[in-house]
Every structure is written in structure tokens, then in C-alpha cells.
Amino acid sequence: MPTASADTPCFSIVIPVLNEALVLPALLARIDGLLDSLDGTSEVIFIDDGSTDATPEMLSARVRADPRYRYVQLSRNFGHQAAISAGVDLAEGQAVIIMDADLQDPPEVVLELVAKWRQGFQIVYAQRAARRGESRFKRWTAHLFYSGLRRITSVDIPHNVGDFRLVDRRVIQAFRSMRERDRFVRGMFGWLGFRQTAVPFERQGRAAGQTKYPLLKMVRLAMNGIVSFSDAPLQLALWMGFAVSVGALLYGVYVIASALTGGHGLVAGWASTIVVVSFLCGLNMMLTGVVGLYVGRIHAEVKGRPLYVVNEQAGFDPVARAEPEPAADPFGLPDALVDQRRRLAQFAAR
Ligand code: UDP
Numbered sequence: 403m404p405t406a407s408a409d410t411p412c413f414s415i416v417i418p419v420l421n422e423a424l425v426l427p428a429l430l431a432r433i434d435g436l437l438d439s440l441d442g443t444s445e446v447i448f449i450d451d452g453s454t455d456a457t458p459e460m461l462s463a464r465v466r467a468d469p470r471y472r473y474v475q476l477s478r479n480f481g482h483q484a485a486i487s488a489g490v491d492l493a494e495g496q497a498v499i500i501m502d503a504d505l506q507d508p509p510e511v512v513l514e515l516v517a518k519w520r521q522g523f524q525i526v527y528a529q530r531a532a533r534r535g536e537s538r539f540k541r542w543t544a545h546l547f548y549s550g551l552r553r554i555t556s557v558d559i560p561h562n563v564g565d566f567r568l569v570d571r572r573v574i575q576a577f578r579s580m581r582e583r584d585r586f587v588r589g590m591f592g593w594l595g596f597r598q599t600a601v602p603f604e605r606q607g608r609a610a611g612q613t614k615y616p617l618l619k620m621v622r623l624a625m626n627g628i629v630s631f632s633d634a635p636l637q638l639a640l641w642m643g644f645a646v647s648v649g650a651l652l653y654g655v656y657v658i659a660s661a662l663t664g665g666h667g668l669v670a671g672w673a674s675t676i677v678v679v680s681f682l683c684g685l686n687m688m689l690t691g692v693v694g695l696y697v698g699r700i701h702a703e704v705k706g707r708p709l710y711v712v713n714e715q716a717g718f719d720p721v722a723r724a725e726p727e728p729a730a731d732p733f734g735l736p737d738a739l740v741d742q743r744r745r746l747a748q749f750a751a752r
């Protein structure tokens with residue numbers, strides 16, 4: 403069974419927050435209750451994803467008052483999935499728990515997740531048995547998305563599961579090596595494998611404040627899920643191209659045959675020409691767009707920017723948990739180039 407040493411916490415609770423001042427008092431009270439009932443030392447890491455309300459002040463005050471709390475402020479809004487990743491990068495616990503700030507993920511459920519972890523499971527995800535406070539539209543689109551995604555990917559991404567989960571340290575280490583830019587965290591954990599299990603829970607409505615996932619952001623997350631975990635859209639492009647070519651070939655045969663037999667006036671057929679040409683143009687653009695989605699991702703990866711940028715952090719042990727040092731080279735050259743430059747300098751000095 404995993405055990406914590408004296409100075410590292412047993413549990414790390416990672417909570418991304420964006421403008422959650424309305425819900426924070428209730429959240430902090432519930433988290434305090436949870437910490438009291440957890441059978442081990444814990445740390446709570448809040449990742450402030452560019453809040454513009456009173457969230458930073460409220461959290462900083464808590465960090466000053468209670469050594470179990472830590473606060474990380476990102477330099478701007480990097481998005482929920484990047485904020486989770488920032489928290490996971492800094493978490494030191496034997497088990498890391500990821501949850502939302504709005505109390506839709508009830509802190510008390512964490513005790514059940516921990517019980518499963520003690521039984522030897524390495525990823526314990528909380529599965530929504532009921533989803534209160536969510537529109538029928540959201541539930542329906544979520545269902546459609548996950549059943550579609552399961553069909554087109556070989557990665558096992560469970561149904562009705564968000565990012566609320568407990569993850570063992572060993573899995574966290576593997577997760578940290580996955581630095582892809584467009585992140586779909588729940589899919590990444592699915593891809594990793596390990597011993598996984600589910601704990602059902604009743605998802606409540608948001609305790610206060612407004613959702614930070616408007617429809618457009620939701621669609622973007624869904625697109626990320628599809629493009630990151632499947633090349634089905636590319637295959638679809640190929641098959642559609644193939645089907646349309648076959649159709650065009652058959653139609654061509656018909657057109658030539660009717661021209662030869664003189665059964666079809668050569669000048670007539672304006673409507674069919676327009677229909678066919680515009681249909682093919684539309685299809686072409688759409689399929690180029692699909693390819694563009696993947697090319698865009700390659701572009702983002704090639705730039706190699708960090709996943710998030712930290713502005714400020716508080717509550718961490720300054721020695722053990724300094725931010726990772728920037729590259730030793732003042733010009734930010736990659737290691738291989740720095741090495742090469744050093745060798746050249748040595749050569750010149752000889
Ligand atoms: N969140 C974040 N950055 C964002 C959007 C959301 O850190 O860009 C946080 C938010 O504060 C909350 C969690 O992610 O703790 C989930 O967001 P929300 O509850 O608004 O999403 P919903 O449950 O409506 O899908």
C-alpha cells in the first residue's frame with residue numbers, strides 16, 4: 403500500500419479556479435471538512451487561471467492562514483485543462499485528486515475515491531450517476547459526443563466522467579511526460595492505462611456563480627478530444643473523396659454516353675453543372691479544413707511553447723519546490739545547440 407514519508411503530503415488536491423469568488427467561501431469550508439476526515443497529510447493547490455475578481459485575494463489570505471494551502475497564479479487564462487496540468491506538475495502527494503471549484507464535484511466523494519485507491523487502484527474516477535443542474539441539451543450532446551468518440555478511438559474514455567478523479571503518484575509521473583499542447587486530460591488518463599475503476603456519484607448543480615464553459619469552449623474541448631485521440635476525420639476525408647470520385651466517374655460515363663448518342667443537348671445542363679461544381683468545391687474546402695486541423699496542431703507542437711506560464715506562487719516550500727529553472731542558456735537555445743556551441747568554443751581555444 404502506498405505510504406507517505408514524513409515531509410511529503412499523502413494527498414494533493416488540485417483545484418483550477420477562474421473567477422470563483424462567489425463559491426470560494428463554501429468551497430473552502432467543505433475542503434476543510436474533507437482535510438479533517440482524510441487519513442493522511444494533505445496539501446490543496448489552487449491554480450488561478452487568470453481570475454479578475456476577488457479570487458486571488460481570497461486564496462492568498464487562505465494560504466497565509468493555513469500551511470496546507472498553496473496558490474499558483476497563471477499569467478493569464480490558459481484554460482481549464484492547462485490549469486489542471488499546472489497543478490499536477492506541482493503536486494507532491496502520493497495520490498493526487500483533481501476537482502472543480504464550483505462544488506459540482508462534492509469533496510465528500512473524495513473519501514470514497516481514497517478507499518478505492520487503498521484497495522490498489524491507480525486511477526479512480528468519479529462517474530456521474532445523475533447530473534443535476536445541467537440542461538437536457540448539455541446531457542444529450544455529452545452523451546452523443548462520448549458514444550461517438552468511443553467508436554472512433556481505441557483509447558478507453560469512460561462515459562459520464564469529467565476530470566474529477568484520484569490519480570496515483572506513479573500515473574502522475576507518466577502524465578507529466580505527456581507535454582502535448584492541445585490537452586484533453588480525461589482522454590490522456592484513459593490512454594495511460596493502469597488499474598482504473600469508477601465510483602458513482604450524484605453530480606449537483608453549480609453552488610454559485612456562472613459556468614466558465616460556454617458552448618464555444620465546450621465545442622473546442624470536444625474537438626480537442628476527437629482530433630487528439632483519433633484520425634477518423636482524416637480517414638473520413640479519404641473515404642468521402644473516394645466516394646465522390648466514384649460518383650463523378652459514373653456521372654462522367656453517363657454524360658459522355660448521352661453526348662455521343664445525341665440524346666442530351668450539349669448546352670443544356672446548366673443546373674446540374676452548378677450543383678456538381680459547387681458541391682465539389684464545398685466538399686473540397688471542408689476536407690482541406692479537416693487536414694488543416696491536424697496541420698494546425700503540428701504547428702502548435704513545433705513552436706514548443708510551455709503549456710502555461712506561472713506569474714506567482716505562494717505556500718510552497720521555497721527549497722523543495724522552486725519553479726523549474728529556465729534553460730541555462732541566456733538566449734534560450736535548446737540543450738543540443740548549447741552543447742554544440744560549447745564544443746566549438748573549446749575547439750577554438752585549443
Ligand atoms: N476553469 C478554469 N479555467 C477556464 C474555465 C474553467 O480554471 O478557462 C475552472 C472553473 O473555475 C471550475 C472548473 O474549471 O473550477 C470547471 O468549470 P465550470 O464549472 O465553469 O464548467 P462546467 O462544470 O460548467 O462544465
Ligand code: MG
Pocket residue numbers: 502504506608613
Ligand atoms: Mg461546473
